[in-house]
Amino acid sequence: RSLFIYITSVCCSLPDLFSYSPAAGDGSGIEFSTASEGRITGIRVWEYNNYWGGYISGFQLRYESNWTAEVGVNSGNPMEMILYDKEAIIQISGKYYSGYIYELVFVTNQGRLFKVGQSNGASFNFYPTQKGNELRFLSGRQNGSGITSIGAHWAAIRIGKP
Ligand SMILES: *[C@@H]1O[C@H](CO)[C@@H](O)[C@H](O)[C@H]1NC(C)=O
Ligand SMILES: *[C@@H]1O[C@H](CO)[C@@H](O)[C@H](O)[C@H]1NC(C)=O
Numbered sequence: 001r002s003l004f005i006y007i008t009s010v011c012c013s014l015p016d017l018f019s020y021s022p023a024a025g026d027g028s029g030i031e032f033s034t035a036s037e038g039r040i041t042g043i044r045v046w047e048y049n050n051y052w053g054g055y056i057s058g059f060q061l062r063y064e065s066n067w068t069a070e071v072g073v074n075s076g077n078p079m080e081m082i083l084y085d086k087e088a089i090i091q092i093s094g095k096y097y098s099g100y101i102y103e104l105v106f107v108t109n110q111g112r113l114f115k116v117g118q119s120n121g122a123s124f125n126f127y128p129t130q131k132g133n134e135l136r137f138l139s140g141r142q143n144g145s146g147i148t149s150i151g152a153h154w155a156a157i158r159i160g161k162p
Contacts, residue, residue: 021126023151029143038064055100072142081114088134097121128154
């Protein structure tokens with residue numbers, strides 16, 4: 001009986017190895033996922049621009065030395081951040097409004113911040129539930145004009161094993 005209790009407590013105090021920040025945004029259109037091998041080493045984001053500013057139209061992530069396929073639409077000038085060695089994304093916040101994601105802010109474990117878009121609409125704030133976890137991939141929906149929803153998947157990176 002005491003063994004059983006011991007096993008139960010070991011079982012249930014194990015940390016979650018993954019966590020998911022449920023997608024924010026209205027989410028019209030088709031699903032995307034950037035899940036890839038390796039560590040995230042860069043982010044590139046396109047903003048649909050007009051005279052008053054615009055929504056997030058597309059993005060891609062870099063894993064090791066490879067960029068993923070573009071998600072959404074790549075129009076206008078890309079905004080880009082390449083991460084330093086051992087730098088990881090540990091928080092994402094932003095805003096959504098009128099069907100689109102309008103703002104994305106990526107925060108790294110080295111205290112850097114990469115912000116694209118307009119401060120328009122409702123806020124969201126994503127972070128891993130476990131200390132030491134980092135962004136593994138993004139998922140959500142895009143509708144051929146822009147990003148309509150976005151969610152984040154967090155995990156610890158096991159060094160030496162993809
Ligand atoms: C990057 O792309 C190259 C060429 O397609 C491939 O051989 C390599 O395995 C990729 N690297 C990673 C980390 O996915
Ligand atoms: C995508 O969604 C936006 C916002 O709801 C809408 O205005 C736009 O027409 C949609 N684009 C397409 C191609 O469906």
